[in-house]
Amino acid sequence: MITVVANLKGGSGKSTVVFNLGLWLQNCGQPVAAYDLDPQQTLSDVAEVRREEGYAPPLQVYQGKGNFAEQLSIHPGQVLVDVGAANMDAMKQALSMADRIIIPVPPSQPDVWATQRFLNIVQEATVDKPVPKMLAFVNRADTHHAVRESDETDEALEAIPGIERLPYRLHQRTIYRRSLSEGQSIFELSRRSKAVEEFRLFAEFLYPEVLVNKKRELKAEEGQ
Ligand SMILES: Nc1ncnc2c1ncn2[C@@H]1O[C@H](COP(=O)(O)OP(=O)(O)OP(=O)(O)O)[C@@H](O)[C@H]1O
Ligand SMILES: [Mg+2]
Numbered sequence: 654m655i656t657v658v659a660n661l662k663g664g665s666g667k668s669t670v671v672f673n674l675g676l677w678l679q680n681c682g683q684p685v686a687a688y689d690l691d692p693q694q695t696l697s698d699v700a701e702v703r704r705e706e707g708y709a710p711p712l713q714v715y716q717g718k719g720n721f722a723e724q725l726s727i728h729p730g731q732v733l734v735d736v737g738a739a740n741m742d743a744m745k746q747a748l749s750m751a752d753r754i755i756i757p758v759p760p761s762q763p764d765v766w767a768t769q770r771f772l773n774i775v776q777e778a779t780v781d782k783p784v785p786k787m788l789a790f791v792n793r794a795d796t797h798h799a800v801r802e803s804d805e806t807d808e809a810l811e812a813i814p815g816i817e818r819l820p821y822r823l824h825q826r827t828i829y830r831r832s833l834s835e836g837q838s839i840f841e842l843s844r845r846s847k848a849v850e851e852f853r854l855f856a857e858f859l860y861p862e863v864l865v866n867k868k869r870e871l872k873a874e875e876g877q
Pocket of ligand 1: 662665666667668669691693695737793794823824825826827828829831833
């Protein structure tokens with residue numbers, strides 16, 4: 654399955670989500686090919702840090718040069734694409750191949766507006782085919798309940814036609830920043846924490862079939 658993690662605004666958490674989802678999937682036994690289509694190359698850099706530090710397994714990151722769209726469909730297992738507005742041609746190529754699009758949205762009105770505009774780009778990129786499923790969620794949600802922005806952003810996302818709002822949020826937590834700077838997933842940095850728990854629920858919701866396979870394997874191991 655080709656999952657594109659994208660949106661128009663920078664800093665919303667695309668690379669963080671791709672890096673951690675990629676490592677979570679690998680940990681569940683899934684082969685993963687990650688594509689870094691951003692000229693900033695954050696995902697490539699963090700995968701390089703991981704390799705240099707010797708954390709296993711490495712995350713295989715491809716760059717996707719030129720007309721790379723067809724390449725996305727040759728990988729067995731899961732394909733994750735990290736792309737932002739800095740490379741619109743690459744973004745459109747990726748969107749045209751996407752089975753689904755995951756859209757991280759920080760809790761602010763400008764981010765909601767940018768998400769609405771992003772839908773136009775998805776429509777342009779997928780004129781000849783059905784529009785892929787679009788799943789938006791609030792990333793960097795405030796951990797204080799009194800702050801209303803995340804609720805308001807959820808409500809605004811729900812009101813955008815064509816978008817499904819994920820029933821999970823990722824909150825603003827330092828462990829996500831550490832994950833990118835240290836080249837380890839949040840699961841490797843902490844066995845138990847609120848971040849690990851919220852990300853596990855988020856990942857299991859996105860990949861229910863992976864969870865079913867994993868449970869089946871664990872049962873088979875127990876039976877041996
Ligand atoms: N839930 C979170 N809590 C705390 N920090 C976060 C969270 N999500 C992302 N960050 C941090 O915010 C910064 C931007 O995140 P990230 O690089 O993943 O966003 P991006 O959408 O890929 O940005 P860009 O558009 O620049 O590629 C990073 O330092 C990252 O560690
Ligand atoms: Mg990025």
